[in-house]
Amino acid sequence: MPYEPVLTRHVNEPQSYTLDFYLKHQRGYEGLRKALTLQPHDIIEQVKASGLRGRGGAGFPTGLKWQFVLKDTPKPKYLCCNADESEPGTFKDHVLMERNPHLLIEGCAIACYAIGAKVAYIYIRGEFYHVQQVLEAEIEKAYTAGYLGKNILGSGSDCDVYVHRGAGAYEAGEETALIESLEGKRAQPRIKPPFPAVAGLYHCPTAVNNVETLCNVPLIVLNGPEWFASLGPEKNGGPKLFCISGHVKTPGVYEASMHTTLRQLIFDHAGGMMDDRPLKAVIPGGSSVPLLLPDQLDVPSSFDSIQKAGSLLGSAGIIVMNDTVCMVWLAMNLLHFYRHESCGKCTPCREGTDWLFKLLRRIESGEGRPKDLDLLFGVSSNIVGKTLCAFGDAAATPVLSTMKVFRAEYEAHVREGRCTLPAEWRARQPVFAGAH
Amino acid sequence: MSFHPRMDYAPAKFHQSARALPEEGEPFAYTPENQAKFDACVKRYPPDQRKSAILYALYLAQGQQGSLTRAAMDHVATQIGCTAAEVEDVVSYYTMFFTKPVGKYVLYVCRTLSCALVGAERVTEELEAALGIQRGETDPDGTFTLVEVECLGACDRAPVVMVNDGWQERLSPDRVRQFLDDLRARGEASLSGCHLCKER
Numbered sequence: 001m002p003y004e005p006v007l008t009r010h011v012n013e014p015q016s017y018t019l020d021f022y023l024k025h026q027r028g029y030e031g032l033r034k035a036l037t038l039q040p041h042d043i044i045e046q047v048k049a050s051g052l053r054g055r056g057g058a059g060f061p062t063g064l065k066w067q068f069v070l071k072d073t074p075k076p077k078y079l080c081c082n083a084d085e086s087e088p089g090t091f092k093d094h095v096l097m098e099r100n101p102h103l104l105i106e107g108c109a110i111a112c113y114a115i116g117a118k119v120a121y122i123y124i125r126g127e128f129y130h131v132q133q134v135l136e137a138e139i140e141k142a143y144t145a146g147y148l149g150k151n152i153l154g155s156g157s158d159c160d161v162y163v164h165r166g167a168g169a170y171e172a173g174e175e176t177a178l179i180e181s182l183e184g185k186r187a188q189p190r191i192k193p194p195f196p197a198v199a200g201l202y203h204c205p206t207a208v209n210n211v212e213t214l215c216n217v218p219l220i221v222l223n224g225p226e227w228f229a230s231l232g233p234e235k236n237g238g239p240k241l242f243c244i245s246g247h248v249k250t251p252g253v254y255e256a257s258m259h260t261t262l263r264q265l266i267f268d269h270a271g272g273m274m275d276d277r278p279l280k281a282v283i284p285g286g287s288s289v290p291l292l293l294p295d296q297l298d299v300p301s302s303f304d305s306i307q308k309a310g311s312l313l314g315s316a317g318i319i320v321m322n323d324t325v326c327m328v329w330l331a332m333n334l335l336h337f338y339r340h341e342s343c344g345k346c347t348p349c350r351e352g353t354d355w356l357f358k359l360l361r362r363i364e365s366g367e368g369r370p371k372d373l374d375l376l377f378g379v380s381s382n383i384v385g386k387t388l389c390a391f392g393d394a395a396a397t398p399v400l401s402t403m404k405v406f407r408a409e410y411e412a413h414v415r416e417g418r419c420t421l422p423a424e425w426r427a428r429q430p431v432f433a434g435a436h
Numbered sequence: 437m438s439f440h441p442r443m444d445y446a447p448a449k450f451h452q453s454a455r456a457l458p459e460e461g462e463p464f465a466y467t468p469e470n471q472a473k474f475d476a477c478v479k480r481y482p483p484d485q486r487k488s489a490i491l492y493a494l495y496l497a498q499g500q501q502g503s504l505t506r507a508a509m510d511h512v513a514t515q516i517g518c519t520a521a522e523v524e525d526v527v528s529y530y531t532m533f534f535t536k537p538v539g540k541y542v543l544y545v546c547r548t549l550s551c552a553l554v555g556a557e558r559v560t561e562e563l564e565a566a567l568g569i570q571r572g573e574t575d576p577d578g579t580f581t582l583v584e585v586e587c588l589g590a591c592d593r594a595p596v597v598m599v600n601d602g603w604q605e606r607l608s609p610d611r612v613r614q615f616l617d618d619l620r621a622r623g624e625a626s627l628s629g630c631h632l633c634k635e636r
């Protein structure tokens with residue numbers, strides 16, 4: 001049975017972002033109406049039963065996260081929607097917010113009701129200004145129609161949703177750093193515990209959820225947890241958006257169930273390899289996860305299966321690379337990213353990413369020394385597990401994972417004093433495919 | 437034997453901070469429209485959390501005069517009710533604030549993996565050649581500033597270039613000169629925009 005998209009079914013239709021379209025074609029705000037007749041506790045139970053796992057990267061069960069939000073406290077509670085989407089290779093929230101914003105707004109309203117929050121902040125990255133304009137206009141319409149604001153749909157509950165614009169920082173995607181940034185400070189992570197569920201925004205109980213996670217909530221309330229769970233493998237239920245980029249014929253966002261294998265995603269959904277060149281490696285979940293090789297792609301693209309295969313689903317940013325890509329260059333490109341984005345709070349990460357980048361640049365340019373390889377390994381290993389947030393582990397991953405699988409390429413660079421791939425293959429000078 | 441080199445305790449040298457202060461700039465205050473926008477924004481946060489509006493306040497100031505001077509930051513500090521140092525702390529962290537004047541169009545070229553795989557580096561090289569400047573610089577007549585940025589979140593449309601708040605997708609190196617000419621002639625209206633909002 002072919003998979004029927006539910007999150008992105010209408011995204012290519014002209015008016016899909018409008019309230020009218022949403023009400024007419026997507027049973028708009030029926031989920032919210034239904035949710036308001038239930039007890040908050042029951043909604044959390046439903047979300048738990050559905051097995052919804054966070055789509056932001058960690059895959060943590062959403063129902064559980066909401067359950068942890070402290071209830072018996074006089075303090076206000078908050079919902080923060082993580083729309084920072086800065087993980088290289090990830091662009092799914094972009095589509096949802098731009099083409100289906102009311103699904104997110106409805107998700108925010110239900111989540112607020114479930115955790116007892118009256119205010120939700122959507123933290124959107126500064127570069128998504130065009131998306132923000134759509135989102136704000138549609139939020140305005142939701143207010144006018146009575147889905148947001150005071151006494152929503154006559155239920156007696158209030159819910160305000162505001163968009164908060166970031167200003168260019170990958171680290172602001174980490175949940176505690178996001179909270180710091182929302183409070184008007186540098187986006188740097190906090191020591192955990194306390195977790196945001198206990199002391200988050202303004203030191204009040206807070207739930208931080210990814211855009212795609214919240215977009216699934218109205219569907220669960222409306223169609224029931226069993227329906228949701230049945231869409232995917234056990235413990236990996238629901239629809240999933242996959243962002244496929246790199247050397248494929250038709251890069252883009254594809255919705256599928258997590259039964260779909262990585263190979264199907266790359267070769268069926270994204271049209272296969274650009275210029276029909278051989279596939280060399282795939283990063284299955286955004287730049288922060290280990291590489292997979294062509295013979296490891298016949299696994300369902302679920303959180304659990306990809307983890308078993310030796311990588312992570314992460315943010316489902318699938319980056320596909322063909323045989324022209326030099327793996328030392330790849331690590332250097334990503335370490336440039338991590339060096340630039342390190343927030344500077346933890347020394348191993350701030351100093352380590354700089355050293356890693358410099359070492360990689362030296363090796364890539366052919367001036368590497370034999371002991372540089374051990375040094376690379378040593379510096380990376382001294383970042384992993386020694387930082388406040390998962391950024392450190394993420395930054396070490398491109399180095400550790402390429403060194404593990406493609407060590408011969410590193411050694412060849414040092415031995416020959418240059419990149420051993422043909423000069424015209426150099427990743428920085430690719431051929432433009434006919435597909436473009 | 438001390439590991440450290442001998443310190444030069446001459447006061448002038450020792451107390452000199454390496455921190456580069458932004459220019460003082462012209463006296464600065466929000467225009468009435470911006471003041472109204474700021475006052476509306478502050479209301480979104482709890483009354484004792486005005487600082488949450490700091491990024492918004494800085495965007496307003498930057499929009500009003502192009503880049504952030506010390507006078508502008510001081511004004512933001514007064515508006516928020518925090519110290520000027522706190523404002524500078526924030527400004528120096530985020531990449532979308534400028535403390536030096538920038539060109540009319542800021543070209544943010546994405547250089548991260550997915551864009552690099554399809555030629556982002558060559559787009560930057562072409563831009564450098566066409567404008568006669570290096571990345572990070574502004575051209576002499578103040579029209580273009582070229583900066584490299586990390587993943588913009590549109591990797592399926594690589595290579596991506598952001599122009600001020602606008603968006604240019606799939607800018608291949610051979611189209612760079614045409615892109616610049618169009619931008620000069622027709623401004624931001626010439627951009628491809630985000631393919632998702634094409635029909636709006």
Ligand SMILES: Cc1cc2nc3c(=O)[nH]c(=O)nc-3n(C[C@H](O)[C@H](O)[C@H](O)COP(=O)(O)O)c2cc1C
Pocket residue numbers: 053054055056057058059060062065082083084085086087170171172173174175176208209210211213214389390391394
């Ligand atoms: C360095 C770093 C960057 C992150 N960036 C993002 C991001 O851009 N978007 C996102 O949704 N989650 C991001 N996360 C994950 C968040 O910390 C958090 O797990 C997520 O927002 C929780 O939402 P979820 O449970 O719905 O997945 C990032 C985490 C780390 C460590």
Ligand code: FES
Pocket residue numbers: 088089090546547548549550551552586587588589590591594596
């Ligand atoms: S890598 Fe350029 S937009 Fe993501």
